Amino acid sequence: xxxxxxxxxAWLLLVGFCAAFAGLGWLLGGYRFASxxxxxxxxxxxxxxxxxxxxxxxxxxARELPLAEAPAVHSTVERLALLGGVPKPRLFVLPGPYxxxxxxxxxxxxxxxxxxxxxxGLLTPAELEGVLAHEVAKIANRDVTVxxxxxxxxxxxxxxxxxGGWLERGxxxxxxxxxxxxxxxxLTQKREFAADRVAAxxxxxxxxxxxxxIRLEQTEELFEFAASPATEPLYTVNPFAEEGLAAxxxxxxxxxxxxRRLRTLDPSWREKLRAA
Numbered sequence: 205x206x207x208x209x210x211x212x213x214a215w216l217l218l219v220g221f222c223a224a225f226a227g228l229g230w231l232l233g234g235y236r237f238a239s240x241x242x243x244x245x246x247x248x249x250x251x252x253x254x255x256x257x258x259x260x261x262x263x264x265x266a267r268e269l270p271l272a273e274a275p276a277v278h279s280t281v282e283r284l285a286l287l288g289g290v291p292k293p294r295l296f297v298l299p300g301p302y303x304x305x306x307x308x309x310x311x312x313x314x315x316x317x318x319x320x321x322x323x324x325g326l327l328t329p330a331e332l333e334g335v336l337a338h339e340v341a342k343i344a345n346r347d348v349t350v351x352x353x354x355x356x357x358x359x360x361x362x363x364x365x366x367x368g369g370w371l372e373r374g375x376x377x378x379x380x381x382x383x384x385x386x387x388x389x390x391l392t393q394k395r396e397f398a399a400d401r402v403a404a405x406x407x408x409x410x411x412x413x414x415x416x417x418i419r420l421e422q423t424e425e426l427f428e429f430a431a432s433p434a435t436e437p438l439y440t441v442n443p444f445a446e447e448g449l450a451a452x453x454x455x456x457x458x459x460x461x462x463x464r465r466l467r468t469l470d471p472s473w474r475e476k477l478r479a480a
Contacts, residue, residue: 256353257316260308263359263435266296266318273297277324277336281317284337287406288344293317302427303327303420306438307339308355309348317343326423327416334403334413335440341402347395351437354390358383358434358453376449383434384452391437393457400462401469410466417441417466421459 230238271278278295285292296318298304303323309315317339324332342348361383365376404410420441429443433450436442441459444450 252353252356253310256356257309257314257348259356260352260435260438261296261316261318263356263432264306264318264438265299266316267299269295269297269319274324276329277319277332280333281336281340284333284340284406285343288340288402290315290340290344293340293343295319297321300427300429302429302443303423304429304443305335305339305440306435307342307348308352308438309343310352311346311349312343315343315348322427327419328412330407330409330412331416331419333407334411334416337403337406338399338413338440340406341399342395344402345395345398347399350390351395354387355434355437358387359432361386362432362434380449381452387434387437387453387455391455393455396456396462397465400466404466404469410469414463414466417459417463 226238226242229240229242269277274295274297281295282292290312293307293309293315294317296316298306298318298320300320301322302320303326305317305319305323307315307317317336319336323335327335342351361379362376365379400410400413403413407413417440424441424443431443433444433453436444436450436453437455439456442454442456444453446454
C-alpha cells in the first residue's frame with residue numbers, strides 16, 4: 205500500500221509539474237506559449253524520471269564505492285536487499301568526515317545508497333546495519349521514487365534565485381518557502397517512521413538503528429557540514445542546523461520520537477539490558 209501510494213505521488217508530481225508549466229504558458233501567451241511550455245516541461249519531466257538519481261548524487265558529491273574498498277558494506281547491503289525483496293542498490297561514498305547516509309533513485313531497480321567514510325568509521329557493525337537497512341527500506345517502500353525528483357526540483361527552485369544578482373536575497377526569501385512547501389506537500393514524517401519499522405524487521409532488532417540515531421545526533425555538532433538544504437529529505441537523519449533557510453526544509457521527525465517508537469517494537473529491551 206505504501207509503495208503504491210509513493211508511486212502515485214511520483215506520477216502526480218510529474219503530471220502536476222507539466223500542468224503547472226502549461227498553465228503558466230497559457231497565462232503568458234495563450235495556446236502557443238502553453239504548447240511551448242508544455243513541451244519544455246515534458247522534456248524536464250522525462251529527465252527527472254530517468255536522471256534524477258544521478259543529479260541528486262551529483263549534488264552531494266557522491267562517487268561510486270568499489271567492492272574492494274568496502275566489502276563489508278557491500279555484503280551487508282546485498283543481504284538486506286535480499287531480505288527486503290529488492291535488487292541490490294548501487295553503493296556510493298560521500299566526501300568528508302561528516303557521518304551521514306542517504307538513498308536516491310528512480311525506483312527499486314534504479315536505486316543507490318551513499319554513505320560517508322565518517323559514518324562507516326563511527327558506527328558499530330549493528331548500528332551501521334541499522335542505517336543501511338533504513339535506506340534499503342526507503343527503496344522497498346518506493347520513498348526514493350518520490351523524494352529524489354522532489355529534492356531535485358526544490359533545489360532547482362532555490363538555484364533560480366541566483367540569477368537575480370543583487371535581487372538574490374529577495375528572490376531566495378520568496379522562492380525558499382515555495383520550495384520548502386513543495387517538499388512538505390509530498391514528503392511526510394510518516395515515511396521515516398515506516399522505514400524505521402521495516403529496517404527493524406530486516407535487522408531482526410530495532411536497537412541497532414535506534415543506537416545509531418542517538419550516536420548520529422550526539423556527534424553532529426562535532427563536524428562541519430554544508431550543502432543545499434533542499435537535500436535534507438535524502439538523509440537518514442537531518443544533518444542541518446534547524447535555523448534560517450534550512451529550518452524550512454526539515455522533513456525528518458525528532459530523533460527522540462524515532463528512537464522511542466523503535467524501542468517500543470521490543471518492549472522487553474530494558475529487562476534484556478539488565479540481564480546482560
